[in-house]
Amino acid sequence: MKKYSLAFLPTPLHKLNNLSNQTGYDIYIKRDDQTGLATGGNKTRKLEFLIQEALSNGFDTVITAGAQQSNHCRQTAAAAAQAGLECHLWLNGIEPEVYQGNLLLSHLLGAHLHFSGEKAKGREAALLDLQKELNKSGRKTYMIPVGGSNLTGALGYISAMAELKQQLQELNWQPDYIFFATSSGGTQAGMHIGQVLYQVPGKLMPVLIDKEKDFDQPLEAKILEIVRDYNQQAAQPVKISIEEIEIIKDYNKAEYGELTRNEKTAIEILAKNEGILVDPVYTGRAFYGMWDMLQTGQIPKGSKVLFWHTGGVPALFAYAEGLKNNK
Numbered sequence: 001m002k003k004y005s006l007a008f009l010p011t012p013l014h015k016l017n018n019l020s021n022q023t024g025y026d027i028y029i030k031r032d033d034q035t036g037l038a039t040g041g042n043k044t045r046k047l048e049f050l051i052q053e054a055l056s057n058g059f060d061t062v063i064t065a066g067a068q069q070s071n072h073c074r075q076t077a078a079a080a081a082q083a084g085l086e087c088h089l090w091l092n093g094i095e096p097e098v099y100q101g102n103l104l105l106s107h108l109l110g111a112h113l114h115f116s117g118e119k120a121k122g123r124e125a126a127l128l129d130l131q132k133e134l135n136k137s138g139r140k141t142y143m144i145p146v147g148g149s150n151l152t153g154a155l156g157y158i159s160a161m162a163e164l165k166q167q168l169q170e171l172n173w174q175p176d177y178i179f180f181a182t183s184s185g186g187t188q189a190g191m192h193i194g195q196v197l198y199q200v201p202g203k204l205m206p207v208l209i210d211k212e213k214d215f216d217q218p219l220e221a222k223i224l225e226i227v228r229d230y231n232q233q234a235a236q237p238v239k240i241s242i243e244e245i246e247i248i249k250d251y252n253k254a255e256y257g258e259l260t261r262n263e264k265t266a267i268e269i270l271a272k273n274e275g276i277l278v279d280p281v282y283t284g285r286a287f288y289g290m291w292d293m294l295q296t297g298q299i300p301k302g303s304k305v306l307f308w309h310t311g312g313v314p315a316l317f318a319y320a321e322g323l324k325n326n327k
Contacts (some may be wrong), residue, residue: 001155004055006079013167016307019275025294026304028175029276030164033283033311038078038105041071041311042187045156046148047079053152055083059142065090065123067257067317069281072147074102077111087111088134088141090126093116101318114240146293147184149222151229156248157190158230165198175202177299181286182206182247182306185219187310189226192245196238202306207248207289210256210283220245225256251289257281261324262288267316267323279312280319286310 012031020027026104032259035044054062062080066073066089080087087104095115107113113129114124127143134141145153182188188206195204200291208219215222224242231235231237254260263284270276270287278284290307316323 001049002052002056003155004052004079004083004301006035006037006048006051006082007044008034010163010167011035011165013171013306016274016276017303019269022273023294024301025299026302028173028304028306029274030200030306030308032160033277033309033313034186035302035311037075037082038109039074039311039314041075042157042308043072043075043148044079044312045160046153046186047075047144047156048147049152049155050144050148051079051083051085054085054142055143057142059085059140061088061134061139061141062144063088063090063134063141064144064148065092065127065146067092068096069102069257069318070106071102071279071282071312071315072110074105074109074314075130076144076148077106077109080111081109086139088114088130089116090116090123090130092116092123097310100320101316102314103318105314145184147186149184149186149189149226151226153186154190154193154226154230157187158194158321161191161200162198164283174304177205178202178306178308179205179207179290181209181310182211182219183208183282185222185226188245188247189223189230192223192240193227193230193238196240197236202304204246205248205290205293206246208252209285210222211252212249214256217246240270243253248293249290251285251292260318262292264323266291276309277313277316278309279315281315282312283309286299 011034015026032042033040037044077087089111131141259280263280266284266288
């Protein structure tokens, strides 16, 4: 499928020298925080295919939903601006007096912001209502799912695994484990498919950052659904069973977006040892999960470990007070 070019690719893949020396592990990082679109992030890869699909089918408006600090919403707003599309974002909660972090960037990027307030209606129903309203006003509206997580979006991470395979060959380095944050499932589904297609080494280690109660269906089932959608139209289907879709569920005791000592620890470790910033919601929680598994010996010493940085740095500014407090 064609894509609308938005990302600076390939993103860097490099060693975390200080942390490798300190821990006895060989740790590398894949920098999808450097995709370039409005400060970057993993959603840029998905949006290249989603925006192309919207343009190819004559849509003039895109809509999507998320939390007020949604990285996906911020990058969707930027992608729409580049493509000349109108963008509407349906955001959880009451509109704040002061915009910070991703919310401020979504506003600056020209998105029309719609706040749910205290409404009980779910995001899917609210998005459908918004789509109907916009279409009645003469817009032709393309709905992007939460997180860009459908087959079209997952294509971005299928191709990302081909990119990774090439980089690994150039470095002559092969990971034993690949850690990353998982949430709405599109990134993980694409990585599973791409790993099989391109025979990328390493055990996928997706760290769940949401509560399972917040999902309409088990995340494993959502990922398998995307795999099946892929196989229905693929010239080269992949064999992936639900038993092969493993998810690390030990680090999501706190609510989605809740800043705890764990996330602060991850942010401090990478910032003070490698000069790299991670966000409090996704990469912070995922990196802490990896770090804890290394520190407790759940990963054999000397293993080659890759952390896939999926972005999210603007959200740090919305957590300034909590991050200032080191307790």
